[in-house]
Amino acid sequence: PCMLEFMQTIVELLIDMDLIVNRDKLLTKEEGLEVYEDMILGRVFEDMCAQMYYRGKMFGFVHLYNGQEAVSSGFIKLLKKEDTVVSTYRDHVHALSKGVPARAVMSELFGKTTGCCRGQGGSMHMFSAEHNVLGGFAFIGEGIPVATGAAFTSKYKREVLKEADCDHVTLAFFGDGTANNGQFFECLNMAALWKLPIIFVVENNLWAIGMSHLRATSDPEIWKKGPAFGMPGVHVDGMDVLKVREVAKEAIGRARRGEGPTLVECETYRFRGHSLADPDELRDPDEKAHYAARDPITQFKKYLIENKLASEAELKAIEKKIDEVVEDAVEFADESPAPSRSQLLENVFADPRGFGIGPDGRYRCEDPKFTEGTAQV
């Protein structure tokens, strides 16, 4: 409740300061349906992951995105294929929004060779070079410099490689807890200093595992660190995909025009525990209920219908389609083969010369000693 009051105050403050965006900028029907489908995909996919995890189909740490869909869909659906997304361990939905097929993500989670990383990466490490999803970083803050480097590349291409039309933008997604980490601040400085085309998207879901944001952060208004480092900082209601989308449009536009980075704090909430192993005992039921009532999908559905952008039937059709997509992904993953033994030693290097490769230039992956470490791989 104290948390809610506090957030209330922030929102009022922001409205006063004219920092909260105008809701009137509408989207087209096509855009609305695209965003809705993406949000549904994120939700249904993650629910399925939970089922599959409990059935033993996936393992290790699995972090789901339920509740935060407005952020991924609100931002990523505005991107071009050439734009880059850098995520964390909570990365399935960012990958899906960016266009990585559900089959490839689900297979990866099943540890199958048809996964987007052939089963070598896993839940926390989704990569797709084709879709410019550069990971999947499991260490807190680790993805932020990498994303800043991706943004640096756009500038380099323009200035050094003379690709004048290179206006690619990078989005770095991470949580409130991560916004206390040193790498965040180091990169805010460099991104502002060098005017890099990056947007730092903080998904402030109020908790870092069991650590409340208010207990972890001396000034909980994360967006304020933008101006402190010389870039715009924006707070947005991360449960409202329209608001997110408007803020995202502006920030992405700024980055594309070469006008530099933006810090966006999205106030959101995760509807499940931190990972599927988390008993989730610390969060106040009232708090959970408060945010559950603001489910971004329900809200957006209502908006679409009230504004005559879509009919109930159309949305139902989307939901049905997505159910099928996800069912299909599961089936595909389940039927796909596990990695072959040879995969163990492949891909350590792009050029493995010198590392015990055979005369044919390939790894000696069938060396009987290889699991003993004495193999020179």
Add this chain to the structure above:
Amino acid sequence: PCMLEFMQTIVELLIDMDLIVNRDKLLTKEEGLEVYEDMILGRVFEDMCAQMYYRGKMFGFVHLYNGQEAVSSGFIKLLKKEDTVVSTYRDHVHALSKGVPARAVMSELFGKTTGCCRGQGGSMHMFSAEHNVLGGFAFIGEGIPVATGAAFTSKYKREVLKEADCDHVTLAFFGDGTANNGQFFECLNMAALWKLPIIFVVENNLWAIGMSHLRATSDPEIWKKGPAFGMPGVHVDGMDVLKVREVAKEAIGRARRGEGPTLVECETYRFRGHSLADPDELRDPDEKAHYAARDPITQFKKYLIENKLASEAELKAIEKKIDEVVEDAVEFADESPAPSRSQLLENVFADPRGFGIGPDGRYRCEDPKFTEGTAQV
């Protein structure tokens, strides 16, 4: 020149904002002489170091403090013995201000066994447990968490160990370049969150080796990071020891009363290169001249005399005394013995059991194999 204008603007801004302290709070004669003596000691000691370095008496990296004396003297002379100072590689003068004898510091620099660390630490690693000088940290930013931990201890002693009167304060000194490093921000947050009795003293000498502060920092007003992290941030003219002292008094008082940390940015300048190996070719002669004209010692001398706090003769006497102290320190260091062979293996552990110690419980330091690494030390 652009730098100067810029600084001018900052200063005006600060005056407007009433953030620049009132010069009228005077000091007593005793205090004045103590501070003057300390500043002279710092200056003369460092000049002697340069001589000794060029004569081959000290080696490696030697970073001198000339020009910045108002900061060390202005802050540290207000401390109690129990208060802690944490410094960087540029640490000789902080150690001297805190009371470590010139002999001990000079001997350390000569690598002699009478040095404050028996010649084991060296120029960048001054420690004195007796004087609560906790180092001497050669990595950028490394000292900041350690200092924060020292401040944490004061709080712990009060709250857990029930030492109700433990009001010890910690000062962390570091440079402008360091204020871009992640550890700085991580600690601003924790210090504010836990209201630790620490003062973050940024000695902004406008340069980090050859990197101009303005080229390195998106918002060059470092003091502003204080409020951004929920603590007071103050800018002060670091060439004016009276101003520094007033700001320091307030910050130290706040920390002692348990009211939490302060960030102080002292605008200062180093009169020599980054280290004695630095050709110092990048800094503008005009800039150097500008700050040379504001030599903190000359300014303070003028103040003492104009305000009748000291006569020329008294100050001369102090200067003479310090010359003798420093001469004596050199003689002492020169005549002191080099460390004995046995020192090599001592002090690796407080309890070296298990590490190849002899039956008498002491290191087997005369083991003929010990330089080969195969000795188990």
Add this chain to the structure above:
Amino acid sequence: KEMTVRDALNSALDEEMAADPNVFVMGEEVGEYQGAYKITKGLLDKYGPERVVDTPITEAGFAGIGVGSAYHGLRPVIEFMTFNFSMQAIDHIINSAAKSNYMSAGQINVPIVFRGPNGPAAGVGAQHSQCYGAWYGSVPGLKVLVPYSSEDARGLLKAAIRDPDPVVFLENELLYGESFPVSAEALDSSFCLPIGKAKIEREGKDITITAFSKMVGYALKAAEILEKEGINAEVINLRSIRPLDRATINASVRKTNRLVTVEEGFPQHGIGAEICASVVEDSFGYLDAPVERIAGADVPTPYAANLERMAFPQIEDIVRAAKRACYRSAPMAATAS
């Protein structure tokens, strides 16, 4: 009586905190969440938030804060949620903690413990599965302990907390839930194991197998299998990687004349390499066969379960290596292989 490793660690922390008010615990989720792996369960209730300190996610920051408090005589126990994250604080472990007693010529000792799960868990991928034993074990000024059983966990953690020097304490997530018999002596609050002494878990005369942490269990199982095939293996639980108990290892090899080393970390510059070099230095003439070194495969840890299994030593790998060592009888013959 039986006890899980988790309870062993928890009770050791509890007793040392009760015994010495200078001892405190700091890290991510150690307090209200009761520890990511519940090692600090109940401590917040008992000792309060001043002594069970939840931190923001700032390994460099809070590890350094721990070190600073240790300079002033407190006895912090710093939890890394996993040791992988200790990389973010490695400068403080190496420079601020390990080197300060030396740099200050003994003025400032650093009684700090860095602890947390180390090495591979299950299905957590390449970034969460690394063993840091060899890295930390190379650094002068550090002591590095690697408990296997509940008795190890209790005795070594208590020793680490009471020690005046920085200790890196490497646990294993997959052992937390395992139960081991514990003696009455080990349950006493005064219980403590010496730092730097290995334990012979099983005596044998034909071959020496060294292992630490989870691999001790594997080595013991391998020894059972080998026994059935007529090979009598001696299993050494290292308990400490630094100092390494060269005396115990060499005495065993002088008896068995054959050595297999087992670890889950990467092979190059690993603990097996060091043990091999130590035996070559001290007992070269006693070795009747090349040392067999078993380590994690020289690859980042793959996620897929079947690949992951292949990436780490299995019991059958140990059996196979031990047999190989035993069938090679004379030094010269070895080169034929």
Add this chain to the structure above:
Amino acid sequence: KEMTVRDALNSALDEEMAADPNVFVMGEEVGEYQGAYKITKGLLDKYGPERVVDTPITEAGFAGIGVGSAYHGLRPVIEFMTFNFSMQAIDHIINSAAKSNYMSAGQINVPIVFRGPNGPAAGVGAQHSQCYGAWYGSVPGLKVLVPYSSEDARGLLKAAIRDPDPVVFLENELLYGESFPVSAEALDSSFCLPIGKAKIEREGKDITITAFSKMVGYALKAAEILEKEGINAEVINLRSIRPLDRATINASVRKTNRLVTVEEGFPQHGIGAEICASVVEDSFGYLDAPVERIAGADVPTPYAANLERMAFPQIEDIVRAAKRACYRSAPMAATAS
């Protein structure tokens, strides 16, 4: 013709930047200051601030930025002012750079070079004197190169920049100013040395001495002294720590039957340990004496010049160890020592 190692590195950078616009240099003081050790001298003038990028003091930040740009196909050369500071960025070297090709199943290779001076310099104390060869050399996904001469420096740096994988390139401050003869071939801009091949600097038949970086010079001087005393030493310049050229090392030991390893890093889990284990694994029957391992003393580096000298291998240590190895003729006799 002679060339300093500094000029060798500088010319290699210059030529590779001229040849490929994707190559850029980033780090502290690499631009306007021309490099803390002047390795990047003149590059800013020639290639501009977009390709010679001065950074704030943020190793984690700028190393990660380099990695991110390499994911997108640029070829960053990241300078650490010294490799000690690479600890602040070690997560990016290990996780973001080394493991990504594997985690992404070959989709994202990381053509990045991390370079800078490594190991002890002179009088710079405990924090500035560490050798990181063994640590980085243990990590799958990394290649680790250690040049000694100017030819090494040119050939290996060019190879590193052209390589599609992350390379850790360990230089030595005290060698920067040293001059070495260079062949015309080595001066050609197409010159490149193979990664993973050691170089026999001096042929010999009585004993093998392995060394890298500055220690190669020491080993060569030791070999001269030994020659006068009738011992004919073969000196191997490793050039690469990872991959380690086991074939060359083992072939040499099979010829000489004796081995001394030399390094300045800490002994435990060091490069000497790995070489010893490799030889025991591959050529056990050929060894006529225990391997002699020479390393830095197992202490933080002291400042005082006399102590510092004792803390690192000296030529006479190598001579002494080689003699010891030669006088021990049969394996069994060794145990008497």
